[in-house]
Amino acid sequence: MKIKVILVEDTPSLRKRFTELLSFYDDIELIDSYASGEAAINGIKLLPQSRIPDVILMDIELPKMNGIETTALVKENYPEIEIMMLTVFEDETKIFQAIQSGASGYMLKDESGDAIIDAIRELQNGGAPMSQSVARKVLSFLHPNQLPKAKIHEPEDFNLSERELELLTGIVQGDSYTTLAKKLFISPHTVKTHFKNIYKKLHVHSKATAVRVAIDRKLV
Amino acid sequence: MKIKVILVEDTPSLRKRFTELLSFYDDIELIDSYASGEAAINGIKLLPQSRIPDVILMDIELPKMNGIETTALVKENYPEIEIMMLTVFEDETKIFQAIQSGASGYMLKDESGDAIIDAIRELQNGGAPMSQSVARKVLSFLHPNQLPKAKIHEPEDFNLSERELELLTGIVQGDSYTTLAKKLFISPHTVKTHFKNIYKKLHVHSKATAVRVAIDRKLV
């Protein structure tokens, strides 16, 4: 029995690449491909029972309804379909949301064709294929004490300065004032000063609430 | 440069199996093997800098000090060593604790030799190799809809009691121990006791991290 696959990808060149890739393997059958989440949702509805896919390759960065929302919708109606996210980004938030929405695989688009094919098979087989760096980040979600520190910010139009955000990120990741001071090569006094200012700007009075606000407002 | 590996495994037959396995690959060098956590801790201390391993293969089921405790100790002193757990069980609690203790790989012992070797390479390379079923379970920790499943299971030591969840909700909302005590009509001492227990279950050591974990894992 071939693994029935559906592709959701808006970039024509990538759609072509994956279509060709899948056609090479005779244990895999590409049922259909769609350029948007809406099209996929509607398209799958029209399929006869025998054509319901086993696996969906889902681009995260889709126009309008993105891959994460689409995944949530698909899983709602077809919980047995396995979904593999495809993306160029290894953004922690996206990874986390993708998993929450019901995806069981998360591969970066720059993986080799072989890796993608293997991942499809593994997914079908009950596994959870992830690109190496993604797997590490997933573990880090469960590992409060040493979360990855990467995090590159874009436009900082907020009240908080760059530095303040850096400090805030630190405490969200569980650092104490002193460890934060060591990490940033500044005095613990300075860290305290920064937090006094951060607290004023966020209108909070404790680390715990600062963490809460930071996460809620997606500051970090 | 060969990948320097240390093996911690108490079963002689398995120690033999892995020792032989590793000897077949010339990009991997078995530095030493130990039959207990204590021996490993002491042995590693005596190694010259140049012989500090890159990877430790750690049996979970060790006598006295188990693999999880040993891992935590090793990572405390050598955070750069990558640790791969080896076990016959795919017990959710063990998986969770292993990750918390600092392991980045988790392979079942019945994997093929090739799979183990690939996993060592992947670990060294920044990945997080996991047996298929383990990877699925890891995702399930992050999947809110499947979390209740953990509750059905055995004494999962990360399952907070009703009351504990109530307390946790309090601090996520910014309460201090004392205000929480007033709200719940209990003594501040009791609040402290609860948090000591909550921290143990969540494997955290501060309000800030507790808040982070609570939100991430959708406990509140």
Place this chain on the structure above:
DNA sequence: CTCAATTTACCCCAAATGTGGTATTGCCCT
């Protein structure tokens, strides 16, 4: 009924945090 888990409560003490200050340096902007 009995045992285990939960919830309650207290002691002690070290460490971390929150708040009030003041002050210097360097930078951008006008």
Place this chain on the structure above:
DNA sequence: AGGGCAATACCACATTTGGGGTAAATTGAG
């Protein structure tokens, strides 16, 4: 040249927190 602001650093002091104990009453399952 001067004003504003971000980043740095320090002092002092009260409060909160974290971690080590111990131990009671209550509840629930078997």
